[in-house]
Amino acid sequence: MGDRIDLLVHNIGRLVTMQGGSGPRTGEEMTRVGEIRQGAIAVADGKIFAVGEEAEVRAQIAGMPVLRELDARGNLVTPGLIDSHTHLVHGGSREHELDLKLKGVSYLEILAGGGGILSTVRSTREATEQQLYAKAKRSLDTMLLYGATTVEAKSGYGLTLADELKQLQVTRSLNESHPVELVSTFMGAHAVPVEYKDRADEYVELVVNVMLPEVKRQGLAEFCDVFCEHGVFTVEQSRKILTAAKELGFGIKLHADEIEPMGGAQLAGELGCISAEHLLAATDEGFAAMQRAGTVAVCLPATSFNLRLKTHARARRMIELGVPVAISTDYNPGSSPTESIQLVMTLGCLNLGLTPEEVITAVTINAAHAIGKADTVGSLEVGKQADLVIFNAENLAYLPYHFGINHVNTVVKKGNLVVSEGNLVYEAGK
Ligand code: NIG
Ligand code: FE
Numbered sequence: 001m002g003d004r005i006d007l008l009v010h011n012i013g014r015l016v017t018m019q020g021g022s023g024p025r026t027g028e029e030m031t032r033v034g035e036i037r038q039g040a041i042a043v044a045d046g047k048i049f050a051v052g053e054e055a056e057v058r059a060q061i062a063g064m065p066v067l068r069e070l071d072a073r074g075n076l077v078t079p080g081l082i083d084s085h086t087h088l089v090h091g092g093s094r095e096h097e098l099d100l101k102l103k104g105v106s107y108l109e110i111l112a113g114g115g116g117i118l119s120t121v122r123s124t125r126e127a128t129e130q131q132l133y134a135k136a137k138r139s140l141d142t143m144l145l146y147g148a149t150t151v152e153a154k155s156g157y158g159l160t161l162a163d164e165l166k167q168l169q170v171t172r173s174l175n176e177s178h179p180v181e182l183v184s185t186f187m188g189a190h191a192v193p194v195e196y197k198d199r200a201d202e203y204v205e206l207v208v209n210v211m212l213p214e215v216k217r218q219g220l221a222e223f224c225d226v227f228c229e230h231g232v233f234t235v236e237q238s239r240k241i242l243t244a245a246k247e248l249g250f251g252i253k254l255h256a257d258e259i260e261p262m263g264g265a266q267l268a269g270e271l272g273c274i275s276a277e278h279l280l281a282a283t284d285e286g287f288a289a290m291q292r293a294g295t296v297a298v299c300l301p302a303t304s305f306n307l308r309l310k311t312h313a314r315a316r317r318m319i320e321l322g323v324p325v326a327i328s329t330d331y332n333p334g335s336s337p338t339e340s341i342q343l344v345m346t347l348g349c350l351n352l353g354l355t356p357e358e359v360i361t362a363v364t365i366n367a368a369h370a371i372g373k374a375d376t377v378g379s380l381e382v383g384k385q386a387d388l389v390i391f392n393a394e395n396l397a398y399l400p401y402h403f404g405i406n407h408v409n410t411v412v413k414k415g416n417l418v419v420s421e422g423n424l425v426y427e428a429g430k
Contacts, residue, residue, distance in 0.1 A: 005066045006415055007043040007386070010054055013074035013394055015039030016360060017051060018379035024296050024324035024369035031357040033396070034379075039077070042066075043386040046415035051380050070410065070417070072390045076398070078360060079380050080149025080387030080413060081341050082367035085277055085298045087190075087332035088153035088182075089136045089170045092123025094333045107307050107335060108231055108259060117157070117191040120333050124157035124167065132170045139331065140180050141424055142339040147408045149387040149418075152183045152328075152371045154225055156190025159203075161211050164188050168220035179413045179426045183371045185253060186212070186221035189233050189241050204237045208244040216248045222372065223274070225253040228264040235263050242271050251372055257282040258303075269293040275326070275370040279313050280304060284321065291322045296370040299362075300330035301347035302338050315352035326366040327352070327359065342399060342407060349400035356397040386415040392422075 019034035040054040042061050050060040097110055097119075110116040124132070136153075143151055153171045158164035168184060175182040188211045189204070196203035215221050224245035228238040242252045251274045256264025258278035265286025268276035275296040279286070290297060299313040318325050327348040330336040338344075341363055348359045368378025376385050390410035393399055399407055411419035418426040 003064065005042045005044055005049060005061050005064050007068045007070065007412065008040060008061070008066045009043075009070045009072055009077065009388065009390070009412070010040040011074055012039040012041070012054070012072040012077045013037070014076045014396070015041070015051070015380070016076065016078045016396060017381065018079055018361065018365045019381050023294065024366050024374075025361050026322045026324045027319060030319060030325065030361045030366070031355060033357050033360055041077070041380060041386070041388065043412070043415045046386055048380060048382050048384055048386050051382060070390070074394065075409065076391045076393050076395055078389050078391070079364045079378055080389055080411065081147040081363045082371070082373075082378060083143060083148045083151045083328050083331070083341050084275070084326050084367040084370040085300060085328035085330050086151055086153055087156065087330070088139060088151065089132050089155070089167045090120050090124050090157045090333055091127035091132060091135070092120055092333060093337065094119055097334065101308065108229070111191065112231055114194065116334055118194060120157045121159055121191065121193060125160070125163050129166055129170055132167065133173060136170055136174055137178065139339050140174060140178050143331075143341070144180050144411060145408060145419060145422070145424065146340050146342050146406055147389045147411060148180060148341050149411060149413045150181045150183065150368070150371070150373060150377050152185060154185040154187040154190070155221070156187030156225075159188065159191065159193035161214060164211055165214070165218070165220065168215065172220060177428065179416065179418045181377070181413070183223070183373060184221040185223040185225050186215045186250070187225040187227070188212070189226040189238070191227065191232060200233065200237065204233070204240060207241055212245055212248055212250070216250070222251055223253050224250040225255060227255040228262060228267065229255065229258055230260045230262065235267050238264070239267060239271065242273070246271065253277065257286060265290055268295050274372055278303070280309065280311055284317070287318055287321045287323050294324070296324045296326050296366055298326045298328050298370050299348070299352055300328055300336065301351045302344050303330045303336040305347055305351065306336050312351045315348070315354055319358070324366050324369065325354070325358070325362050326370045327354070327362040328367065343404065346400040346403035356400055359400055360396055386412055388412050
């Protein structure tokens, strides 16, 4: 590094760097986005070589050959967006549930009736690895077009060892061939499969004794997640799975207190989860436990919107109590069938009450912390990966304000141009 510049992005009207601080941002820190006027970024070997005011960056690279230049035309540039919670790989879709939803049947009622997650489990079991790959790749392309350069992906629609491994293998193959970087999470405890109906404890044993060790042996996931909810997995079952996962060396996450206040947030804090998700029904005691442990709250406002819930996660209270907040699509075929992180940014603003600055923090540096990747992504700093987005927008507030459309013009991942003028331009195989 240091003899040439591979890429110089210049004429950046507003450059949101997210620089400053080390841990996940909390409280007031969530509003500090490290914005630079008239900025530039110089990239070498896929990493950021220099970033700052254009005049300073040009001075730093004076005399070095520049292989490619990108003119941001006075627009906004941010770090590559990070979707920290998705159920990317799955078979089928569930538009047939829309009618039930309009009739007022709830998400948990649909699940209890063998639909919901269990319907997607059937489709996923029936699908071949190739079919799952093709479908997930289309979604990943859409995510990239909308500015996501790093995406977490959970299993949990197989619910047998073989079908969970099949999903995780697809995630691994996509990570090897697609420019979007994937972070894999094993979520065998996403629902109790029909074969184990009324025998949830036995299924928990299978997850703990068979699935977790095999996923670990094959190195197919970094994290383990559990759906802790009434009618799904109890706090005790969740504790058992996550404790076993932690002992095996997995990072741990928890779908907590989405619909009923079960004490999931407390459990996440107590066990030292890297993140706790949903949290609509979480109490202040739960937030306090998360704050003590530094657990990132991953709020999923597209899910509450799509489930037609009347309440939202209390993101403002979390911020008040010092809990770091991230937001994410929760992309999945049931509760949140959208790949658009930009829609989530609007909902984060309008439904969770986050400011545009807090929103961008929640989809960059705090999202990076939620998936253990803050040392390489989530901010534009010297030495970090050159993952960035040029928007067709002049400032941050414009993104959540002008909603429901795609503002992305250009995406750079690890220094490579992967979206140009709103179109995919990456070469297959990275
Ligand atoms: O995070 N809450 C549990 N799991 C997913 C939904 C999965 C589905 O409905 O297929 C979620 O919302
Ligand atoms: Fe989820």
